[in-house]
Amino acid sequence: MPQSPEMIEWLNQVIKGTESGSIKWKSANPTTFAWDTRTGQSPARVVLQRVERMENVVVAGRMTSRKVPNFLLQAIQIPNPQQPGQQIPVVTITGADDPEMNAQLGKLYGLVMGVAGREHIEFLKSLLPSK
Amino acid sequence: MQVGVQSHFDLVIGLLQTEFWRHWDFWISQIFAVIGIVVSGFGLKYAIRAFTEAQLAKNAAEQAKIAATTAGRTVKLQSVMIELGEVPRKLEQLGPEILFEDARNLLNEVSWRIIRATTPFMDDAPLKSKIGAIRAALEEAESALNGVKPSGPQDATEAPRATYNALESSFSAIGNVIHELQGLFEKQIM
Numbered sequence: 001m002p003q004s005p006e007m008i009e010w011l012n013q014v015i016k017g018t019e020s021g022s023i024k025w026k027s028a029n030p031t032t033f034a035w036d037t038r039t040g041q042s043p044a045r046v047v048l049q050r051v052e053r054m055e056n057v058v059v060a061g062r063m064t065s066r067k068v069p070n071f072l073l074q075a076i077q078i079p080n081p082q083q084p085g086q087q088i089p090v091v092t093i094t095g096a097d098d099p100e101m102n103a104q105l106g107k108l109y110g111l112v113m114g115v116a117g118r119e120h121i122e123f124l125k126s127l128l129p130s131k
Numbered sequence: 132m133q134v135g136v137q138s139h140f141d142l143v144i145g146l147l148q149t150e151f152w153r154h155w156d157f158w159i160s161q162i163f164a165v166i167g168i169v170v171s172g173f174g175l176k177y178a179i180r181a182f183t184e185a186q187l188a189k190n191a192a193e194q195a196k197i198a199a200t201t202a203g204r205t206v207k208l209q210s211v212m213i214e215l216g217e218v219p220r221k222l223e224q225l226g227p228e229i230l231f232e233d234a235r236n237l238l239n240e241v242s243w244r245i246i247r248a249t250t251p252f253m254d255d256a257p258l259k260s261k262i263g264a265i266r267a268a269l270e271e272a273e274s275a276l277n278g279v280k281p282s283g284p285q286d287a288t289e290a291p292r293a294t295y296n297a298l299e300s301s302f303s304a305i306g307n308v309i310h311e312l313q314g315l316f317e318k319q320i321m
Contacts (some may be wrong), residue, residue: 028290031278031297047290052275053300054268065304067271072296087291114196 007093011073011104014046018111025112033112043078045087050109053096071095071105205320207251212316214248218309222302227295231281236292238276241305242269249312258315265308272301 017023025033026049032049052067075091093100151157221241225234245265252258260291275297 026289027282029279029281029293032290032293034289045289047293049290049293049302050278051296051298052271052278054271054304074292076291087288089292 008101008104011093011108015104015108015111018108018115021115025115027116033109033116039077043075044090045078047074047076048072048105048109048112049074053082069106071102071109073105073108137230150309161207208316208320211228211252212313212320215309215313215316218244219306222306225295225302227292229278229294229298231276231279231294234276234298238269238272238298242273245269245305245309257319258312261308261312261315265305265312268301269310272298275301 009098010101018025023035023037025035028034028047031051032047035046035048037044037046049072051070051072053070055068056063056065058064072095073091073093074089077088077090078086079088080086093105095104095105134269166304174221218241221244224237229237249258249262249265276294279293279297
């Protein structure tokens, strides 16, 4: 299902915010990043994940399956900050439904990975004894 | 002395001049010969019968062995089908809220069950490719699960659906191949 232009615009703003450093992502696991934010008075979280889906394709007349990277973005509301485990998914954007959106999400994911990679390098450098 | 020799000579001449079937000892030897032939005939007949029956018994034993092997294989295939039939129900336990540790336990259980059930048929030509496909799907699922291994204990709740999102496709692939394998097993039983 193609996403609306407003959704793509919102995603572009997230990409810009990530590039500028105003949006901070943290790693939840090797393929998932989370951005903690707020909506009104209650906290919210945006989760970006890379998943690999098996897709059946016909190669030289034979049906075979291959791995296709897809990206998922989920906006979650946390109604009670005292209970962070209680979360309500409000919006889910699945790249598998829309190649254009998948490409944008992939761009964002690459950017987040790049920032995380730089932070890791900076941290590793900080471990070295000062000259 | 000459008289004695002459009498013996006359006796021999007399014997030679008489037809041999007129001698009683000829008929005794003939009777024994006939009895011998009859006994040998019976012996040969029973030997042939024994050989034929032994051959039939051997064939029957071989057929019984084949039947027993076929029956054993059918029973084995049926027990494997029952074992594999449990897998889709296990796969359905993958819900959106599943946590990493539960998913890991679930995948281990499914993997062990599938490996145990399919290993005896690894070299079975009609099943080989599907068993290979299901092993590949299990490896994919394991790889996907490693991709969502939380860095710390609180990370599991930060992205609650990450585990489900990562495994959904692999579990679906495993389920599909399981159904295909069950179809092939059914075909072998028929």
